[in-house]
Amino acid sequence: MTADDSLSAEDLSFQAEVRAFLDEKFDPELRAQTERQAGVFAEDTVARRWHRALHERGWAAPAWPAEYGGSGWTATQRQIFAIECARVGTPALPSMGITLCGPVIMKYGTDEQKAYFLPRMLSGEHVWAQGYSEPQSGSDLASLQTRAVRDGDDYVVNGSKIWTTNAHNADWIFMLVRTAAEGKPQAGISFLVSPMNAPGITVRPILSTSGEHELNQLFFDNLRIPVANRMGAENEGWTVAKYLLEFERGGGSLGVGLKVGLEKVKTMATQEPSGDEAALLADPDFRRKAALMEIDMITADWTDLYLSSGAGVGESVGGTAASIKKLLASHKSQEVAELAMEVLGLYAAPDQRRALGAYPQEGPIGPPYAITPTTRHINNRASTVYGGSSEVQHNILARLLGL
Ligand SMILES: Cc1cc2nc3c(=O)[nH]c(=O)nc-3n(C[C@H](O)[C@H](O)[C@H](O)COP(=O)(O)OP(=O)(O)OC[C@H]3O[C@@H](n4cnc5c(N)ncnc54)[C@H](O)[C@@H]3O)c2cc1C
Secondary structure (H helix, E strand, O other), X not given: OOOOOOOOHHHHHHHHHHHXXXXXXXXXXXXXXXXOOOOOOOOHHHHHHHXXXXXXXXXXXXXXXXXXXXXXXXXXXXXXXXXXXXXXXXOOOOOHHHHHHHHHHHHHXXXXXXXXXXXXXXXXOOOEEEEOOEOOEOOOHHHXXXXXXXXXXXXXXXXXXXXXXXXXXXXXXXEEEEOOOOOOHHHHXXXXXXXXXXXXXXXXXXXXXXOOEEEEEEEEEEEEEEHHHEEOOOOEHHHXXXXXXXXXXXXXXXXXXXXXXXXXXXXXXXXXXXXXXXXXXXXXXXXXXXXXXXXXXXXXXXXXXXXXXXOOXXXXXXXXHXXXXXXXXXXXXXXXXXXXXXXXXXXXXXXXXXXXXXOOOOOOOOOHHHOOHHHHHHHHHHHHOOOXXXXXXXXXXXXXXXX
């Protein structure tokens, strides 16, 4: 496997197949709608439509084992697919189902749970949300207080989750709850799943600094969750939770999106003037910055391939690699987003919110490429916080590496 384009004939033919699929299914309407997306994940209608197209082709879960409906690709094919999707800018699909909870169900779920949840996750019928963080428990997740008390064949759940991305669109949620108060905090946690439309769940929107609605606070008021909806043993949810985090932090393809993002910024720099009226792309200072970033991208790409090479299909890259990938991905993407703002100059200032989204109310202020960078930059500030902050990743690495 390589990080560049030295592909075998078989892989080139696979690449052509992917390109043909994208040409056909990622049609002009969907492309235009996706170009105006500035959130971490695409809007619900856009995401569900793209998910359906992928599922119809059997490509919704490239990283899943074939026995559960994964595409059965080699690591190189998965990389090619990720590169081609990034190249044309396909919608960012919510990761909480297929990327995060899917592997957990495969490892810890009963046969009944696998048979019920995995096909619905794969088809996109069930969109998932992640209920880990609480108002008083983020970095110190094990201190969580949402209580689940056994009552016959159910747990009765009371408490609150916060920063729950996409919960307002989700069909199901996985959550960590406290089922015992004795001993170490980690020892009394269980991993439950619930339909979002169950009585006892209230969803309150939280608007981001960018003005978008991606986040929510949830309130559980005597929510009943059947014991059959627990993944793993009671009070052993911390092990399940940590396994899921390895996919959250290390699941994606690291360098691919970054390189495409940087290319887009460079294309913008061919249109924007520098001080002396020449295109910004010719400016030595800009070129130096872009070149340094490009070197970082290549390093990130190879690091990703190295770290991911030990993991088989459906497996996690492991805790150390996951934290390194999370740190690289979040910091480098923030640098690219900042460079985009710099290139836009004055056009980074206007409020473009009415020009954003699948169904915009107005056209852009300035060139079309000025619509998304500012909102993306603001949203992207959170990437060094969500999924475990950078400081937390440094602490994990220091512990795992015995520093
Ligand atoms: C956009 C966004 C989306 C999110 N989506 C979800 C979601 O879908 N589901 C979900 O469950 N959660 C979600 N989260 C929550 C996220 O996981 C938490 O915000 C994160 O874990 C940090 O927790 P906190 O916000 O409580 O900050 P705190 O834990 O209070 O941390 C505050 C600051 O202190 C630092 N800090 C804390 N402890 C240490 C330490 N031991 N050493 C050094 N520094 C430390 C942190 O790095 C941070 O800078 C989301 C967050 C954001 C911003």
